[in-house]
Every structure is written in C-alpha cells, then in structure tokens.
Amino acid sequence: MTQEAVSRDTSRGVSDAERVTSRLRQAIVAGEFAPRQRLVETDLIEMFDASRGAVRAALAALTVEGLVEKVRNRGARVRAVDLDEALEIVEVRAALESLCAARAAERIDEGGVARLRAIGEVMREAVNAGDGEAYAQANRDLHQEVMDISGAKVAPDVVKRLRAQNVRYRIRLAMQPNRPTTSLPEHLEIVEAVCAKDPERASEAMRAHLNSVYEATRDYFAQRG
Amino acid sequence: MTQEAVSRDTSRGVSDAERVTSRLRQAIVAGEFAPRQRLVETDLIEMFDASRGAVRAALAALTVEGLVEKVRNRGARVRAVDLDEALEIVEVRAALESLCAARAAERIDEGGVARLRAIGEVMREAVNAGDGEAYAQANRDLHQEVMDISGAKVAPDVVKRLRAQNVRYRIRLAMQPNRPTTSLPEHLEIVEAVCAKDPERASEAMRAHLNSVYEATRDYFAQRG
DNA sequence: GTATGCATTATTGTAAACAATGTTGTTCAC
DNA sequence: GTGAACAACATTGTTTACAATAATGCATAC
Incomplete structure (x- = not known):
C-alpha cells in the first residue's frame, strides 16, 4: 500500500482521508452517484483503493458539508435536496x-x-x-x-x-x-x-x-x- | 466501556462520535479551549472517556465546521478567527x-x-x-x-x-x-x-x-x- | 559558543480484528 | 396462505495494535 501510494496522483503531503473526501465529493457533484444512492463503505474502499478509516472520515466530512446523510447503523447515502x-x-x-x-x-x-x-x-x-x-x-x-x-x-x-x-x-x-x-x-x-x-x-x-x-x-x- | 456507556447522558441512540463532537463543540464555543490551543487526541480521549475513533471523527467534523484546524502529522488546534x-x-x-x-x-x-x-x-x-x-x-x-x-x-x-x-x-x-x-x-x-x-x-x-x-x-x- | 547531525519521543495516520446492529429470508404454527 | 419467530447475512460502530511523521534534546565537530 505504501509503495503504491507513492505512485498516486496527489499522495504528496495529502492524507488518504483528504484524497477520498475530495474525489468522493467530486463524484457526487458530477452526478456519478444518484441522490439517495447508498454509499457502502466496502464499495468505496474498493473504488478509491483506500482504508476504511479514510472512507469513514470522508463520509463524515461530506455529511457535515451536506452532501451525504447518515443513519445510525444503517449507513450513508447521497443526500437528496428537495x-x-x-x-x-x-x-x-x-x-x-x-x-x-x-x-x-x-x-x-x-x-x-x-x-x-x-x-x-x-x-x-x-x-x-x-x-x-x-x-x-x-x-x-x-x-x-x-x-x-x-x-x-x-x-x-x-x-x-x-x-x-x-x-x-x-x-x-x-x-x-x-x-x-x-x-x-x-x-x-x-x-x-x-x-x-x-x-x-x-x-x-x-x-x-x-x-x-x-x-x-x-x-x-x-x-x- | 459498553456497560459504562449505558449510564451516560445521551448514549441512547447517539453514537460516541456524535456525543464527543457535540461536547467538544460546546467546550470550544464556551471558551474552555483558547484559540490556537492544541487539541491532542490522547487528552481528548481521557477528557471525554471516548475511543480514539470517536475523537478523530469529532475533530474531523469540527474542522469542516470551521471551529478546528488540522495540520497533517501535527495535530489539531482550535482555529483562531482574526x-x-x-x-x-x-x-x-x-x-x-x-x-x-x-x-x-x-x-x-x-x-x-x-x-x-x-x-x-x-x-x-x-x-x-x-x-x-x-x-x-x-x-x-x-x-x-x-x-x-x-x-x-x-x-x-x-x-x-x-x-x-x-x-x-x-x-x-x-x-x-x-x-x-x-x-x-x-x-x-x-x-x-x-x-x-x-x-x-x-x-x-x-x-x-x-x-x-x-x-x-x-x-x-x-x-x- | 554555535551549528549540524543523530537518536529519542510524542503524536498522528493507517490497518485490521472484533462487537453490535439492522436487514432479509426461511421455517413453522395456525 | 398468512403472520410471527428465528436464524443467517450484510453493514456499520468500536477498539486495538502498528507504522509513519514531525518535534525535541543531546552529542559532537568546528
């Protein structure tokens, strides 16, 4: 993982969590995830090749930003704006x-x-x-x-x-x-x-x-x- | 920890992370932490009797809210508003x-x-x-x-x-x-x-x-x- | 006496295992 | 055939241990 990380785009001075947050935000804003679509941690781990901690941090950050909503023990989904x-x-x-x-x-x-x-x-x-x-x-x-x-x-x-x-x-x-x-x-x-x-x-x-x-x-x- | 959690204020249906976020936010807003004061994870773990994951989630949330600022590998501190x-x-x-x-x-x-x-x-x-x-x-x-x-x-x-x-x-x-x-x-x-x-x-x-x-x-x- | 390099320490970043919770599908009684 | 109890599964929440990084103090060379 460490060696692989070196070859990634913005791995220089940027934590995994920030990278995942940025890319997930972009993906949601670009419409790659539909509103109310579930964001399962396992899927995101694979999608972004990141650890669970990084994915969870990203979901938490985007929840505060209002792009994602979380239900306790039921996971995260793209927030739908009415x-x-x-x-x-x-x-x-x-x-x-x-x-x-x-x-x-x-x-x-x-x-x-x-x-x-x-x-x-x-x-x-x-x-x-x-x-x-x-x-x-x-x-x-x-x-x-x-x-x-x-x-x-x-x-x-x-x-x-x-x-x-x-x-x-x-x-x-x-x-x-x-x-x-x-x-x-x-x-x-x-x-x-x-x-x-x-x-x-x-x-x-x-x-x-x-x-x-x-x-x-x-x-x-x-x-x- | 689990048994202890039951006796805590708002442990019913509220995750540790949310509880720490809420209390830390309140403490910062109430002025219990001075601007630019360092927020060391270990200290917060003891202070709020929470896991490190919860403390980290709280710091991440408050960073997005603009109350805390983080420097990579150097930790979090209370953000000073000029x-x-x-x-x-x-x-x-x-x-x-x-x-x-x-x-x-x-x-x-x-x-x-x-x-x-x-x-x-x-x-x-x-x-x-x-x-x-x-x-x-x-x-x-x-x-x-x-x-x-x-x-x-x-x-x-x-x-x-x-x-x-x-x-x-x-x-x-x-x-x-x-x-x-x-x-x-x-x-x-x-x-x-x-x-x-x-x-x-x-x-x-x-x-x-x-x-x-x-x-x-x-x-x-x-x-x- | 000062500066530079190295070792130590403190602290955060990451990963993996474990526990708790909710969901779904199945079986059995009626 | 329908509903309730239960069991298996999927998913998140939590804890622990480990790795990486930056700050600190000390020794040493000049």
Missing part, C-alpha cells in the same frame, strides 16, 4: 453573491476587468455557437471570478458549499435550450456593472440574475420534481 | 438574517408575536436591572426566534455555524457596559417590525442592527486585537 431547499439555496446565494458583487465593484483592478470582459465574450460566443457546455462553464467562471475579485473568504466559502448541494437543479436548468435568452443579458449586465465600479448596480444585477434563476427553477421543477 | 474574518462573518449574518427577518414578518402568527414581544420585555428588564447575562441570553433568543419564525432551514444553519465561529468577539463585545444603550432600541425595532408584519421594515431593522454590531466590533477590536 425543491424547497433548492429554492432556499438560491435565495441565500442571491443575498451573498450580491454582497460579493458590490465588494468586487469596489475593489476591481485592470486585470479583473480584463478577465470579466473575457468571460462575457466567451458567453456571447457560446450562445452564438449554441455550445451549452461552454456556456455552462463560463457561467461557473463568472460567478467564481466575481467572488474572487471581491476578496472575501467567508461568503464565497458558503456559496461554494451550497452550489455543490443543488448542482443537480442547476445542471438540469442550464440544459434548457432557450435559457440563455434570459440569462445572457443578465450575465453581461453583471460584468458591466462590476467593471463600471458601481457597487449598487453590481449588487442589483447579481440579485436580479439570481431572482431569475429562482423563478426559472421554481417554474421548471414545480411539476416534474 | 478580526477581518469576524467582520466578514457579521456582514454575511447581516445579509442572511435580514432575509430571514423579512420572511418572518410574512409568516408570523399570534404565538410568534407573543414570543417576540416577551423577549423584548425581558431585554428591557435586563437592561433596567443591569443584568448583562440575561440581556445576552435574550439577544441569542431574539435572533434565534426570528429565524425559527422565518421557517427557513438553509440560512439559519449557515448563521448558526458562523455565530459559533466568532463567539469570542460577540461575547467580549456584549460585555461592554453601555453597549445596550445602542443595541436595545435596535432590538426592539426588530421585534416591532416583525410583529407589524412589515417585511421591508423588518429586513431593514435587522440590517441596521448588524451594521451597528459591525461598527462596534471594528472599533472596539481595531487596536486591542
């Missing part, structure tokens, strides 16, 4: 990301302006080309870049954790063919407002965008679940 | 609790009005009697009750975790002798705004109160650390 909670998450994101957008508008420098405008350009092109995957990636980049520029730590951390929790709703929403018709102008307004160094406008643009996400999520999933 | 982060936490609380206050104003019923007004009364009396401890408790009760009435889950969870992280700043701030002169009217306005079922006013009252907490925290700790 529509009500998904909508609450969007509300919280609206409150926190609008705050970060305002801070970003106050602090942005030339490099930040260039990066944001570049993301905006990628979005335009992705929509023109009908490339949903590229648009989704640029969407992630935009939200992340705004939070990076804000210089904050606490709010982005919270947002990151919450985004992981309802990744499923976001993905399925983003797959809607004409969703960009609504969201592209909102995204571009966020870019312009932050680059204009107008905190009030930036905050409002971000809030408006996430309100739109809220409504689209609610309307789309109301029946279908 | 002033910048404490102020960020107050900002995030302002964003989330004002949201909850608005929701509470929309949803409150007669029972909620009675409970909020009762807390307001306790606050008035505590200030009159100069009872700082009673006032601090009522403060906690008020913020909690507003979040309970809001019916939300996500935002209150986040706030709870963040409040635990900078308990030290809150406590020392609350000990300021004439702090209630500023905060009591703010608290009473929150009560009245929520009871008046005015979401906009409630949101603004909560935001104003936490802005005041922000400024008081910044000014008081700016030099002293």
